[in-house]
Amino acid sequence: MPGAGLFRHLPVPSPRPATVAGVLKLGRREFADTDLLVMAIVNRTRDSFYDRGATWEEGRALERVRQVVAEGADIVDVGGVKAGPGEDVDAAEEVRRTAGFVAAVRAEFPDLVISVDTWRAEVGRAVCDAGADLLNDAWGGYDPVLAEVAVEYDAALVCTHTGGLAPRTPPHRMSYDDVVRSAIDDTVALAERAVSLGVDRRSVLIDPAHDFGKNTWHSLEVTRRLDEMTATGWPVLVSLSNKDFVGETLDLPVGERLAGTLAATAVSAWHGAQVYRVHEVRETRQVLDMVAGIKGTRAPARVVRGLA
Amino acid sequence: MPVTREEARAAAYPRAVIVAAVVSPHPPLLLRELTGRVDVAAGLRATAVSALAGATASAPDVVVVVGGDHTGGAWDPGLPLDVRRFGTTGARPSPGTPTLPLSLAVGRRLLDEAGWSGPTRMHTVARDASAADVDALAGELTRPGERAVLLVLGDGSARRGEKAPGYLDERAFPYDDELAGALARGDADLLEHLDPGLADELMVLGRSAFAVLGAAVRREGATPQARLLHRDDPFGVTYLVALWQLA
Numbered sequence A: 001m002p003g004a005g006l007f008r009h010l011p012v013p014s015p016r017p018a019t020v021a022g023v024l025k026l027g028r029r030e031f032a033d034t035d036l037l038v039m040a041i042v043n044r045t046r047d048s049f050y051d052r053g054a055t056w057e058e059g060r061a062l063e064r065v066r067q068v069v070a071e072g073a074d075i076v077d078v079g080g081v082k083a084g085p086g087e088d089v090d091a092a093e094e095v096r097r098t099a100g101f102v103a104a105v106r107a108e109f110p111d112l113v114i115s116v117d118t119w120r121a122e123v124g125r126a127v128c129d130a131g132a133d134l135l136n137d138a139w140g141g142y143d144p145v146l147a148e149v150a151v152e153y154d155a156a157l158v159c160t161h162t163g164g165l166a167p168r169t170p171p172h173r174m175s176y177d178d179v180v181r182s183a184i185d186d187t188v189a190l191a192e193r194a195v196s197l198g199v200d201r202r203s204v205l206i207d208p209a210h211d212f213g214k215n216t217w218h219s220l221e222v223t224r225r226l227d228e229m230t231a232t233g234w235p236v237l238v239s240l241s242n243k244d245f246v247g248e249t250l251d252l253p254v255g256e257r258l259a260g261t262l263a264a265t266a267v268s269a270w271h272g273a274q275v276y277r278v279h280e281v282r283e284t285r286q287v288l289d290m291v292a293g294i295k296g297t298r299a300p301a302r303v304v305r306g307l308a
Numbered sequence B: 001m002p003v004t005r006e007e008a009r010a011a012a013y014p015r016a017v018i019v020a021a022v023v024s025p026h027p028p029l030l031l032r033e034l035t036g037r038v039d040v041a042a043g044l045r046a047t048a049v050s051a052l053a054g055a056t057a058s059a060p061d062v063v064v065v066v067g068g069d070h071t072g073g074a075w076d077p078g079l080p081l082d083v084r085r086f087g088t089t090g091a092r093p094s095p096g097t098p099t100l101p102l103s104l105a106v107g108r109r110l111l112d113e114a115g116w117s118g119p120t121r122m123h124t125v126a127r128d129a130s131a132a133d134v135d136a137l138a139g140e141l142t143r144p145g146e147r148a149v150l151l152v153l154g155d156g157s158a159r160r161g162e163k164a165p166g167y168l169d170e171r172a173f174p175y176d177d178e179l180a181g182a183l184a185r186g187d188a189d190l191l192e193h194l195d196p197g198l199a200d201e202l203m204v205l206g207r208s209a210f211a212v213l214g215a216a217v218r219r220e221g222a223t224p225q226a227r228l229l230h231r232d233d234p235f236g237v238t239y240l241v242a243l244w245q246l247a
Helices: A058-070 A091-108 A121-129 A145-153 A179-197 A216-224 A226-230 A244-250 A258-271 A281-295 B005-012 B042-056 B102-113 B131-140 B172-185 B188-192 B196-201 B207-220
Strands: A023-026 A029-032 A037-043 A075-079 A113-117 A134-137 A156-160 A204-207 A237-239 A275-278 B017-024 B062-069 B073-075 B120-126 B147-153 B225-232 B239-245
Touching: A023 A156, A037 A058, A037 A281, A058 A075, A058 A091, A075 A091, A075 A134, A091 A113, A091 A121, A113 A121, A121 A134, A121 A145, A134 A145, A145 A156, A145 A179, A156 A179, A179 A204, A179 A216, A179 A226, A204 A237, A216 A226, A216 A244, A216 A258, A226 A258, A237 A258, A244 A258, A258 A275, A258 A281, A275 A281, B017 B042, B017 B102, B017 B207, B042 B102, B042 B147, B042 B225, B042 B239, B062 B102, B062 B207, B102 B120, B102 B147, B120 B131, B120 B207, B131 B207, B147 B207, B172 B188, B172 B225, B172 B239, B188 B207, B196 B207
Parallel strands: A037 A075, A037 A275, A075 A113, A113 A134, A134 A156, A156 A204, A237 A275, B017 B147, B062 B120, B062 B147
Antiparallel strands: A023 A029, B017 B239, B073 B120, B225 B239
C-alpha cells in the first residue's frame, strides 16, 4: 500500500514533490508521485515482437490480465497494432481487437487502470467508451485529435517522443543535435498542448520512447540522462522491456534480455521515472521496490536483523 | 520522647510509595518505524503499552524509568530519541545533540504510546553495576511523599538459538526460566541477586535494571501482586513484560 500515512513515524523522504502535480491521476485512480507503477503489456496482436501472438485469443489475453494483476501490475496496456511494420491493421480492426476486450477487463477489474496503446482518435474514443482510463499515444501526437478524446473522457494521456516518425516506422539514420533535448522539448510541448486543450494536468505523462526514432546509442543516452527528463516535473513513463537497445548492448536475442531490461529499469527508477511498461511484471516489481528502498521512498518490507 | 531528625522528616513527608512497576524489553524493533512495512512486534508492544496505561491510570505523581546502559546516570526525559542511528530515512539529530540511550528511548516511546505526559524521571544503570550501585540507585528513585510508577527496561538472554544474536548457549534457557518465574511471582529478592557474570555471558541486557527493581521493592517492604503478561523469543532474545502492583 503506497503512502507514508500508515506509518506515522516514517519520515517523508523528499521535501519537494517529484512531479509538479504531486499526484498522478489515471482515470478513477490517483497515485502519489513517489509510487512506482508497473504497466503490463497485453497485446491483442498476432505479430508483436516479444509475445508473437500469445494473447491474440481473447481468453488468453484475459488470463494474462489476471496473471499480471496477481503479480502486482497497476496498469494494463492493451495494444491492437504491432509497433513495428507488419500486418496492416485499420482503425475498424484495431477497435475490434481492443474495445470489446477493454470492456471485458473493466467488468472483471473495476479498479484496474486500463491503458490502450493507440495513435488513432477513433480507436481512443471506442476504448474510452468501453472503460479505458489512459491513452498511450506511442506515436507522439501523430493524430492531434487523440488529445481531444482524452479531454472528452477525462482520460490520461502519454506524450511520447518519436523524432517525427509516422506510426510503425523504424528508425533509419536518425540523428539528433541532442537526443535528450529533443525528447524533452517534443514531449513537454505535447504535454502542454494537451493541458491547454483541457486534459487534467495530473493526468499527463511524458515518455522518451526508447528505440522509437532512436538507435541504441540514443536510447542508452536517454536512459543515462533520464534525470533531465524527470526534472521537467512531468511524470515519466519508460518502455524498456526487451527492446533492441538492450539486445544490441548485450548482443542478445529477444528471449534473453530480461537482465538487461531490469538494469535499465533500475537506472530509470533511480533517475525518477514513475511508470514502467513491461512484459515481466513480477521481476520489474521487485526491481522497483528495491530501488525505492535504496532511494528511501519506500520502507523495506520487514526489517529485523540486528534490531532484536 | 526525643524525636530523631529522620522520624521528624518521615512525619512531615510521608514516605514515597511505588504503586506499580512495569517491566518491558527494549529491542529497537519496538520502535515501529524501524521494521518497515510489517510491524513485527505489534503484540509485544501492545502488551507493554497496555500494562503501562493500566499502571499510570492510578494517576501517580511521577513515572520513573530505569534502563540498562553502558554507564549509569540520570537523564533528561525531554531529550529526543535517536531512531536514525538504527535506521529509517529520517533526519539525523544535529551533531552534538544529546539523545536518550536505547533502553530509555524505548521507554519514552512506550510512555508516549500509553498516553503518559506527566512528570517523568529517567535513569540508566550500568550493565555491570555492583550490588552497592544498584542499592544506591534504588534508594534515589523516589522522593518523599510521592506516588511513583516504575518502568523497568530489560531483556532476557540473547543466546537462545542458532539464529539468535549471540548464537546458542543452552544455559540461556534455565536462566530465562528463572527470570520469568521471578517476574511472574513478584520475587524481588531473586531479581536483586541475579548472577552478573552469567548474565554477561548470556547477553542478558536487563540484569542490572531488574536488580534495581528488586532492590526498590525490597526497600518498599511491599509484597507485589505480580503478573507476567508476555514471554517469547521470536528472534532468539527473551522478551518479558510484567506488571507488579505494589499498592
